[in-house]
Amino acid sequence: MTDVLSRRDLDFLLYEWLDVVAVTSRKRFAEHSKDTFDAVLDLSADLAHKHFAPHNKTADANEPTMRPDGTVEMIPEVKAALDAYAAAGLIAGSFDESVGGMQLPTTVARAAMAWFQAANASTSSYPFLTIANANLLAEYGTEQQIDDYVRPMLEGRWFGTMCLSEPQAGSSLADITTRAVPQDDGSYRVTGTKMWISGGDHELTENIVHLVLAKTPGGGPGVKGISLFIVPKYLPGADGAAGERNDVTLVGLNH
Missing domain, CATH: 1.10.540.10 (Acyl-CoA dehydrogenase/oxidase, N-terminal domain)
Structure with a gap:
């Protein structure tokens, strides 16, 4: 060859x-x-x-x-x-x-x-x-977070992505509409649509760890108030394996 x-x-x-x-x-x-x-x-x-x-x-x-x-x-x-x-x-x-x-x-x-x-x-x-x-x-x-997410990724059991772009905004951070609202238990409820996410969904590994950019309430205009959230396809279980399915849904593929 x-x-x-x-x-x-x-x-x-x-x-x-x-x-x-x-x-x-x-x-x-x-x-x-x-x-x-x-x-x-x-x-x-x-x-x-x-x-x-x-x-x-x-x-x-x-x-x-x-x-x-x-x-x-x-x-x-x-x-x-x-x-x-x-x-x-x-x-x-x-x-x-x-x-x-x-x-x-x-x-x-x-x-x-x-x-x-x-x-x-x-x-x-x-x-x-x-x-x-x-x-x-x-x-x-x-x-x-290192125990829950980094170690499984380094072992190759889970893969990761970066979720920035959105259908209406492309990669313009100032125009993203994905929102993250704090919950009583300290977590955040993230709502929105991301697009052009390489490796966004597949059956290659047990889990996929998405890093999602989203705006939090009261963060101000433009890029102010944007934070990064860990959004796994499956929530990590107590035993370190992929557990309950998270509310992450694939709606289509782009080539």
Whole structure:
């Protein structure tokens, strides 16, 4: 198979231009070396060639469809590829060891992701979005939110999205109409419609964690009063598994 990416170019960027091995002198990356970086890159190249590149054209010719029951159907190769990616631990590549991550330098983790994006941009978007979602929650979420949402995403059991755009507003934040009203139990009731949400619904994982931008009461005009809310497809259960179905509904697909 023709290589989807030049390993020589990647090595030049990482080792000769950026001198990424130098970061191993820092405490956070002290357990890493060029050998561990190469191992991650080799693994990524192998998975990209075996599981992502082969169905790139097939996926374009067979777009996801919405079944009569509201679930999403797609070619099985997508799930097989993502299961292999998750099993390799690559979703957690740059995250702290304390949450199950490899604690790789972000530069190396992004270089590893480049193999998958070059091999299959559409399938690689699922972990790409999940990593971004988990990264935000790991940085700003509470310990409970990290346990409930970040850990399952890093394990690949749940995927994540970002819900900004709306039918009437596009990506103009000042014009969004989704509302979040506080409830007596400390939660918020979020009401509205989001559109063009990559990975917005599927059967690839047990759950989907949506990060939803919405306005709160009394927040003022324009972008004032906008907050970010965790809206899972299924509420997390006491055992860490996906529990009761949340009131999140798919109304259509865009290609």
